Amino acid sequence: xxxxxxxxxxxxxxxxxxxxxxxxxxxxxxxxxxxxxxxxxxxxxxxxxxxxxxxxxxxxxxxxxxxxxxxxxxxxxxxxxxxxxxxxxxxxxxxxxxxxxxxxxxxxxxxxxxxxxxxxxxxxxxxxxxxxxxxxxxxxxxxxxxxxxxxxxxxxxxxxxxxxxxxxxxxxxxxxxxxxxxxxxxxxxxxxxxxxxxxxxxxxxxxxxxxxxxxxxxxxxxxxxxxxxxxxxxxxxxxxxxxxxxxxxxxxxxxxxxxxxxxxxxxxxxxxxxxxxxxxxxxxxxxxxxxxxxxxxxxxxxxxxxxxxxxxxxxxxxxxxxxxxxxxxxxxxxxxxxxxxxxxxxxxxxxxxxxxxxxxxxxxxxxxxxxxxxxxxxxxxxxxxxxxxxxxxxxxxxxxxxxxxx
Amino acid sequence: xxxxxxxxxxxxxxxxxxxxxxxxxxxxxxxxxxxxxxxxxxxxxxxxxxxxxxxxxxxxxxxxxxxxxxxxxxxxxxxxxxxxxxxxxxxxxxxxxxxxxxxxxxxxxxxxxxxxxxxxxxxxxxxxxxxxxxxxxxxxxxxxxxxxxxxxxxxxxxxxxxxxxxxxxxxxxxxxxxxxxxxxxxxxxxxxxxxxxxxxxxxxxxxxxxxxxxxxxxxxxxxxxxxxxxxxxxxxxxxxxxxxxxxxxxxxxxxxxxxxxxxxx
Numbered sequence: 212x213x214x215x216x217x218x219x220x221x222x223x224x225x226x227x228x229x230x231x232x233x234x235x236x237x238x239x240x241x242x243x244x245x246x247x248x249x250x251x252x253x254x255x256x257x258x259x260x261x262x263x264x265x266x267x268x269x270x271x272x273x274x275x276x277x278x279x280x281x282x283x284x285x286x287x288x289x290x291x292x293x294x295x296x297x298x299x300x301x302x303x304x305x306x307x308x309x310x311x312x313x314x315x316x317x318x319x320x321x322x323x324x325x326x327x328x329x330x331x332x333x334x335x336x337x338x339x340x341x342x343x344x345x346x347x348x349x350x351x352x353x354x355x356x357x358x359x360x361x362x363x364x365x366x367x368x369x370x371x372x373x374x375x376x377x378x379x380x381x382x383x384x385x386x387x388x389x390x391x392x393x394x395x396x397x398x399x400x401x402x403x404x405x406x407x408x409x410x411x412x413x414x415x416x417x418x419x420x421x422x423x424x425x426x427x428x429x430x431x432x433x434x435x436x437x438x439x440x441x442x443x444x445x446x447x448x449x450x451x452x453x454x455x456x457x458x459x460x461x462x463x464x465x466x467x468x469x470x471x472x473x474x475x476x477x478x479x480x481x482x483x484x485x486x487x488x489x490x491x492x493x494x495x496x497x498x499x500x501x502x503x504x505x506x507x508x509x510x511x512x513x514x515x516x517x518x519x520x521x522x523x524x525x526x527x528x529x530x531x532x533x534x535x536x537x538x539x540x541x542x543x544x545x546x547x548x549x550x551x552x553x554x555x556x557x558x559x560x561x562x563x564x565x566x567x568x569x570x571x572x573x574x575x576x577x578x579x580x581x582x583x584x585x586x587x588x589x590x591x592x593x594x595x596x597x598x599x600x601x602x603x604x605x606x607x608x609x610x611x612x613x614x615x616x617x
Numbered sequence: 618x619x620x621x622x623x624x625x626x627x628x629x630x631x632x633x634x635x636x637x638x639x640x641x642x643x644x645x646x647x648x649x650x651x652x653x654x655x656x657x658x659x660x661x662x663x664x665x666x667x668x669x670x671x672x673x674x675x676x677x678x679x680x681x682x683x684x685x686x687x688x689x690x691x692x693x694x695x696x697x698x699x700x701x702x703x704x705x706x707x708x709x710x711x712x713x714x715x716x717x718x719x720x721x722x723x724x725x726x727x728x729x730x731x732x733x734x735x736x737x738x739x740x741x742x743x744x745x746x747x748x749x750x751x752x753x754x755x756x757x758x759x760x761x762x763x764x765x766x767x768x769x770x771x772x773x774x775x776x777x778x779x780x781x782x783x784x785x786x787x788x789x790x791x792x793x794x795x796x797x798x799x800x801x802x803x804x805x806x807x808x809x810x811x812x813x814x815x816x817x818x819x820x821x822x823x824x825x826x827x828x829x830x831x832x833x834x835x836x837x838x839x840x841x842x843x844x845x846x847x848x849x850x851x852x853x854x855x856x857x858x859x860x861x862x863x864x865x866x867x868x869x870x871x872x873x874x875x876x877x878x879x880x881x882x
Contacts, residue, residue, distance in 0.1 A: 324736040515747065548748055
């Protein structure tokens with residue numbers, strides 16, 4: 212079990228000091244059982260073939276002071292049969308909110324999403340990703356912050372001050388979906404303040420007619436580390452008998468982001484772009500642009516079929532190269548709109564530089580109003596040793612999860 | 618989706634000249650339009666409201682599922698209403714919220730808040746004929762529609778369950794509508810709809826909506842507590858119950874934007 216960060220501990224300790232004098236708040240929760248089946252033998256004999264796990268998520272909120280103040284807590288935990296690192300507990304949210312006449316304040320752990328596209332999330336940078344949960348980057352660790360929000364006639368303005376940083380947590384030796392080399396326990400930081408560097412961000416969000424737009428800027432510790440091969444002595448984390456491990460290096464960056472979505476009848480046109488400045492590397496840019504076209508009430512049924520196409524570009528090279536540097540993603544979103552809320556999301560992408568492919572299928576439906584089943588399958592077609600996804604070539608998997616909501 | 622307005626007809630700023638023309642209307646089209654405008658005018662000025670919604674979905678075999686929602690609506694001078702719907706069940710969609718700005722002309726603006734990802738998505742409002750929450754209500758049945766979006770024709774006087782009514786035909790202007798026409802029975806005394814027959818694109822009777830249990834609020838505004846929709850073609854039905862109406866909540870634009878949507882519980 213990973214220990215809670217100091218921020219999360221502080222939030223837990225502080226909770227009893229909030230007043231609960233008015234009516235009880237609302238609680239929402241689920242528990243889930245998950246199984247992952249891998250189609251192929253693992254690359255390393257140390258890796259287990261399949262895994263099962265149990266998870267739980269509980270949310271609580273309480274409004275008081277005539278709904279001008281709120282406290283909210285979301286806790287998530289998972290116990291995994293194979294990976295001790297994936298057995299983890301996290302406070303996704305633990306914050307206090309107060310509304311004032313001209314602005315609002317949030318203080319504590321929060322989860323923030325920025326972006327419009329489906330195949331990659333470029334501008335979304337406030338939270339660290341919980342990559343142990345899912346490689347899609349949509350699960351996140353709670354981020355401590357002071358957030359100021361002000362709705363003006365000319366848009367929504369948000370300021371973030373983030374006094375701590377949370378490192379990515381990586382799968383352990385026995386787990387699948389990991390790099391062949393171990394990642395050292397000790398990360399290194401460009402900033403001599405380490406994980407205590409104070410990060411800042413600002414965003415503006417507005418809409419004009421069919422256009423929804425946002426501009427954002429972030430200055431601070433990059434959420435995505437660079438991986439530096441290291442042969443330091445005494446690294447007990449090494450997966451194999453060699454001494455080579457990867458060391459996560461967190462650089463300081465300045466990242467400016469833009470999102471645009473035009474919503475015109477059945478067409479959604481989407482763009483996310485970032486310009487990123489990093490010491491020793493200068494300025495780079497990345498973008499994802501595409502569309503989603505929906506066929507509503509397909510064949511006079513209740514179902515809607517969405518067709519997705521997005522092109523991904525990123526000019527960072529070398530150890531900074533990303534998976535989405537010159538790729539086309541095509542997808543289908545099938546919402547059956549039946550009584551059990553059945554839905555299917557299928558995305559296939561092709562990398563034009565390395566000629567690799569990636570396929571993701573997600574299928575979900577309710578069984579009753581309280582039970583839901585979800586299936587997820589991912590396939591990595593990568594026989595090019597130079598390709599970023601080569602390390603995952605044996606890790607095609609299907610996952611089933613059953614959830615009970617309360 | 619604007620479930621709050623109990624009428625299917627929108628607001629229109631109208632001069633007293635229109636009242637005069639209503640009385641003197643000669644053609645069925647003029648009389649139909651005048652009735653629609655009068656229905657609309659009588660609901661002007663309600664300000665804002667909230668209500669709790671329970672939707673019972675019944676299939677042809679009598680199986681029933683229940684959906685619960687909460688609604689907040691604010692009247693906007695010179696345009697369609699702003700509203701938010703918060704979904705309270707089933708468990709996997711609990712906390713999902715839907716923000717809608719309806720407009721007199723042009724497409725409505727609609728955003729969805731997905732609580733698991735904390736993501737707000739602007740969504741297409743073209744899905745007029747699609748089913749709302751798998752119910753027998755289409756999105757266009759429950760959205761605040763504007764006078765300009767229909768053409769009207771007065772058909773006849775009639776009695777519906779003992780109440781004298783006008784029967785008014787409304788023809789959707791939008792080709793994306795799932796209907797060729799609606800026949801609306803309007804209480805002559807109160808100018809509120811009591812029954813609506815919906816005809817599909819093939820001119821066949823598809824659904825009938827009965828609006829009942831009307832209560833008057835603020836000594837002026839009538840709200841139906843029960844909306845009962847029957848689909849004649851499939852045998853399915855949906856009964857939508859709206860309770861705990863509250864007016865004069867003091868809502869402002871700040872209660873209906875992407876920021877308030879992201880905070881909604």
